Amino acid sequence: MMPGDPLIFIFGEEVYGIALGNPDLIESLKVKYGLNLPITDQLCIYLKNLISGDLGYSFSYGRPIADIIGERLPLTLIMTVPSTVLSLAIGTILGTYLGWKPGSPMKRITSALCMIIRSVPTYWLGMLFLLTFSLWAKLTPIGGAPPAGAPLSEFIAHLALPLLVLTMYHVSYVTIIVRGLTVEIAEEPFITTGLSKGLSRSKFWSRYLLRPSLPPLISLAAMEMGFAFSGALLVEIVFSWPGMGYTMWQAVIERDYPLLQATFMIVALIVIFANALADILSYALDPRVRSR
Amino acid sequence: MMSGELEGSETRSQALSRVLLEGRDVEKRFCFGKRCPPVVKGVSIFIRSGEIVALVGESGSGKTTLAKILAGLLKPTSGEVFFMKKPISRMSKQELLNFKRKVQYVSQYPDLALDPMWYLYDSIAEPLRIHGIAKSRKEEFEMVLSTSSRFGLSLDHLRRKPRNLSGGELQRAVLARAMVLNPELLIADEPTSMLDPSTQAKIINQLIEVQKERGLAVLFITHDLELAKVVSNRVYVMFSGMIVESGDTSEVFSSPMHPYTKSLLDSDTAPLEVVVNEASCPFYGQCDISMDICRKSPPPEFKLRNRIVRCWAFEHHRD
Amino acid sequence: MKLNRAEALGISLILATSIMAVLSLLPEKYFGKSGTPYSPPSPEHLLGTDDLGDNVLRSLLLGGRISLLIGILGAAVSTLVGALIGVLSGFIGGALDDALSSLIDLFMTLPALPLMIVLAAYLGPSFFNEIIVIGLLWWPVTARLVRARARQIREAPFIEGLIGLGAGRLYIIFKHVLPNVWGLVFARFVLSVPGAILLEAGLSFIGLGDPTIPSWGTMLHFAMTRGALLRGAWWTFVPPGLCIAITSLGFTLLGMGLEQRYKLSTKPMRDLL
Numbered sequence: 001m002m003p004g005d006p007l008i009f010i011f012g013e014e015v016y017g018i019a020l021g022n023p024d025l026i027e028s029l030k031v032k033y034g035l036n037l038p039i040t041d042q043l044c045i046y047l048k049n050l051i052s053g054d055l056g057y058s059f060s061y062g063r064p065i066a067d068i069i070g071e072r073l074p075l076t077l078i079m080t081v082p083s084t085v086l087s088l089a090i091g092t093i094l095g096t097y098l099g100w101k102p103g104s105p106m107k108r109i110t111s112a113l114c115m116i117i118r119s120v121p122t123y124w125l126g127m128l129f130l131l132t133f134s135l136w137a138k139l140t141p142i143g144g145a146p147p148a149g150a151p152l153s154e155f156i157a158h159l160a161l162p163l164l165v166l167t168m169y170h171v172s173y174v175t176i177i178v179r180g181l182t183v184e185i186a187e188e189p190f191i192t193t194g195l196s197k198g199l200s201r202s203k204f205w206s207r208y209l210l211r212p213s214l215p216p217l218i219s220l221a222a223m224e225m226g227f228a229f230s231g232a233l234l235v236e237i238v239f240s241w242p243g244m245g246y247t248m249w250q251a252v253i254e255r256d257y258p259l260l261q262a263t264f265m266i267v268a269l270i271v272i273f274a275n276a277l278a279d280i281l282s283y284a285l286d287p288r289v290r291s292r
Numbered sequence: 293m294m295s296g297e298l299e300g301s302e303t304r305s306q307a308l309s310r311v312l313l314e315g316r317d318v319e320k321r322f323c324f325g326k327r328c329p330p331v332v333k334g335v336s337i338f339i340r341s342g343e344i345v346a347l348v349g350e351s352g353s354g355k356t357t358l359a360k361i362l363a364g365l366l367k368p369t370s371g372e373v374f375f376m377k378k379p380i381s382r383m384s385k386q387e388l389l390n391f392k393r394k395v396q397y398v399s400q401y402p403d404l405a406l407d408p409m410w411y412l413y414d415s416i417a418e419p420l421r422i423h424g425i426a427k428s429r430k431e432e433f434e435m436v437l438s439t440s441s442r443f444g445l446s447l448d449h450l451r452r453k454p455r456n457l458s459g460g461e462l463q464r465a466v467l468a469r470a471m472v473l474n475p476e477l478l479i480a481d482e483p484t485s486m487l488d489p490s491t492q493a494k495i496i497n498q499l500i501e502v503q504k505e506r507g508l509a510v511l512f513i514t515h516d517l518e519l520a521k522v523v524s525n526r527v528y529v530m531f532s533g534m535i536v537e538s539g540d541t542s543e544v545f546s547s548p549m550h551p552y553t554k555s556l557l558d559s560d561t562a563p564l565e566v567v568v569n570e571a572s573c574p575f576y577g578q579c580d581i582s583m584d585i586c587r588k589s590p591p592p593e594f595k596l597r598n599r600i601v602r603c604w605a606f607e608h609h610r611d
Numbered sequence: 612m613k614l615n616r617a618e619a620l621g622i623s624l625i626l627a628t629s630i631m632a633v634l635s636l637l638p639e640k641y642f643g644k645s646g647t648p649y650s651p652p653s654p655e656h657l658l659g660t661d662d663l664g665d666n667v668l669r670s671l672l673l674g675g676r677i678s679l680l681i682g683i684l685g686a687a688v689s690t691l692v693g694a695l696i697g698v699l700s701g702f703i704g705g706a707l708d709d710a711l712s713s714l715i716d717l718f719m720t721l722p723a724l725p726l727m728i729v730l731a732a733y734l735g736p737s738f739f740n741e742i743i744v745i746g747l748l749w750w751p752v753t754a755r756l757v758r759a760r761a762r763q764i765r766e767a768p769f770i771e772g773l774i775g776l777g778a779g780r781l782y783i784i785f786k787h788v789l790p791n792v793w794g795l796v797f798a799r800f801v802l803s804v805p806g807a808i809l810l811e812a813g814l815s816f817i818g819l820g821d822p823t824i825p826s827w828g829t830m831l832h833f834a835m836t837r838g839a840l841l842r843g844a845w846w847t848f849v850p851p852g853l854c855i856a857i858t859s860l861g862f863t864l865l866g867m868g869l870e871q872r873y874k875l876s877t878k879p880m881r882d883l884l
Contacts, residue, residue: 115863119856120859131840131845252817253818
């Protein structure tokens with residue numbers, strides 16, 4: 001899978017550069033990392049290490065990768081989880097409202113706005129906000145995260161902008177999808193009959209609107225987590241928020257391949273897990289999917 | 293009918309009575325989960341060169357499935373189809389191609405029977421192209437035009453795509469496409485049942501004319517008894533996946549033997565097609581001359597003078 | 612050919628961007644003057660200058676060419692791959708379908724951007740590689756849709772008729788299935804372009820874009836890493852972002868319009884994707 005001398009990818013460019021001048025060093029490093037063993041053995045060792053929590057060593061940071069990820073992952077989660085929850089809540093309400101009786105100019109404008117926000121790169125939005133709120137209005141700090149032990153208010157100040165950007169983006173996405181779902185349900189014949197029979201509004205909502213839309217919504221939620229994760233990666237860079245995305249970026253710059261691989265794997269696993277969860281939930285909750 | 297049709301030392305009557313297509317003991321089962329009920333059971337049927345054979349039955353009787361098996365579009369679960377005495381399942385690629393050229397199948401649904409993105413002209417010319425028959429564009433054009441006009445299609449029609457044509461025009465195109473190869477047997481599966489009566493009549497007439505002209509054999513599948521009576525030489529009556537009676541059309545219609553055929557011809561409403569009735573005679577529940585043996589074992593085909601009847605009541609009448 | 616509203620809007624936006632790309636072919640003296648770094652927009656430099664003193668407008672035009680090219684080529688590759696796999700899987704069915712469907716599902720669950728980052732890091736930043744990476748990751752959605760359509764076509768009566776005429780499978784696929792799938796494929800292509808452009812911009816933003824051919828994403832990257840952002844030089848990054856947005860919107864609208872025209876949408880999300 002990896003082109004070029006595999007050693008670069010194991011050691012990182014820095015160390016490789018140093019090692020090049022010293023053939024003995026290269027040999028001993030090879031033995032240490034088991035590179036002289038057949039591929040299958042190497043794979044086994046790698047997997048064994050994984051399970052025991054050893055993700056390898058980062059050369060640019062000079063620390064075990066597992067430690068780094070242990071520090072950074074929670075930061076990314078702190079950004080993605082609230083953003084997902086918020087965007088789902090706001091998006092569902094907004095989407096249902098927009099989809100129920102579409103046509104009023106206000107609704108058209110909001111829908112258009114959502115589409116526009118979706119076309120914009122998230123990190124660009126971040127840069128814009130950073131400029132306006134941090135630089136010009138001096139409301140929020142310019143970036144980074146406060147050290148552990150700092151007061152909560154400082155934490156929130158640093159988190160505010162990236163969270164806002166992410167949430168805006170995902171709210172648009174959820175809104176459009178929910179709107180579509182609502183439009184589809186609203187067109188169903190049983191809605192019009194129900195209305196004509198004079199069902200009370202609230203009962204109507206809960207029974208006929210929410211219930212059928214719940215399963216796809218839940219699976220959407222799980223999928224959103226996955227998206228939010230990948231989306232957050234770039235936003236972190238803009239705000240120097242030291243999460244997984246920021247780490248990947250650093251790894252790319254420093255050509256620290258072990259770190260890059262490990263972070264990617266963790267991110268991929270989380271996203272795959274979220275998607276699998278979405279599939280399982282939709283299977284369990286939606287009888288239509290089951291009969292397929 | 294013309295001397296050109298004779299092969300080798302065949303006499304004229306021999307050539308005429310040559311069996312083109314034959315199905316022997318054909319059975320077809322479709323599986324839905326665990327259950328695999330038979331849709332066609334123990335059917336033996338043959339069509340001779342140049343004759344028009346009708347296959348009558350109600351919907352659900354299995355006639356379309358049988359037709360597709362005879363046309364080579366479906367594989368039977370058991371039994372064999374013979375074309376010119378050769379079993380289809382053991383034909384080489386070349387022989388199969390030849391079979392497909394000589395035997396054509398036309399279904400009852402005109403829409404989506406032709407590629408919606410293709411112009412009618414190309415759809416009708418396509419068989420010629422697939423089999424490499426026309427040696428030039430001009431020749432192809434002439435062949436397509438002549439066949440199309442036999443079915444009442446003009447150049448203007450040919451220039452259009454299926455969505456710009458009526459059901460009747462589409463069905464004519466389907467027929468033209470089947471006939472452009474000059475096949476020896478046409479299996480027409482209710483070709484006009486989706487059309488209005490006047491168009492039906494026109495198309496059937498055109499078909500008969502072409503049949504007379506070219507000595508075409510036709511297996512005409514229909515639930516319209518009047519049509520079968522007028523058009524065919526011989527008739528097969530199908531019920532619940534089995535042939536219950538067969539013989540010369542005029543005789544079968546004037547003196548039907550099988551209880552099902554009788555009730556078909558007598559009343560305005562046909563007896564129901566009962567689905568689950570494996571062991572015994574499928575008509576048992578609705579038959580007024582049923583006996584004990586009818587319930588216990590399925591009746592075989594009894595061959596009378598010019599008739600084949602699948603009914604226990606005729607066991608002792610055979611020659 | 613009458614255009615519906617979405618299509619019209621979309622095409623006009625795309626036209627605007629295309630004009631930009633064409634303008635970039637003009638020789639240096641138009642919009643090309645360099646000046647002192649970080650100077651705000653002025654009659655002399657319509658969009659100001661960046662950290663190197665280069666005219667932002669010029670970079671914008673040049674970048675447009677690159678972003679559009681990569682976006683369109685990347686989308687083309689991914690649509691082609693997706694269509695091929697979709698047709699084979701949907702029409703031929705059976706074991707091949709099962710295998711390919713699993714492949715599609717697998718690729719759909721993998722997160723695109725992180726995977727792209729890793730791949731790009733390994734393959735090295737280059738124009739060609741970017742296109743390949745985009746092509747390799749975006750095809751599952753197209754494949755799914757094309758597969759569904761191919762399956763529908765498989766059930767259509769005219770296919771059976773063609774088999775009865777003696778047509779071979781490959782012949783049917785090329786002459787009958789592909790033409791009937793084409794509308795869907797084209798709409799998918801148009802809708803894949805915004806994704807491709809955004810992916811490319813994302814890659815460049817991280818620094819994995821080809822440095823020799825700066826795109827809009829690269830401009831954003833430089834604005835971030837070379838301090839333009841922190842100096843408040845908004846003119847260095849607002850225009851490229853806007854251009855990305857406009858181009859994305861343009862293609863999205865066009866794609867939506869196309870879908871309306873071909874009445875392809877069977878999914879409830881009629882208005883997007």
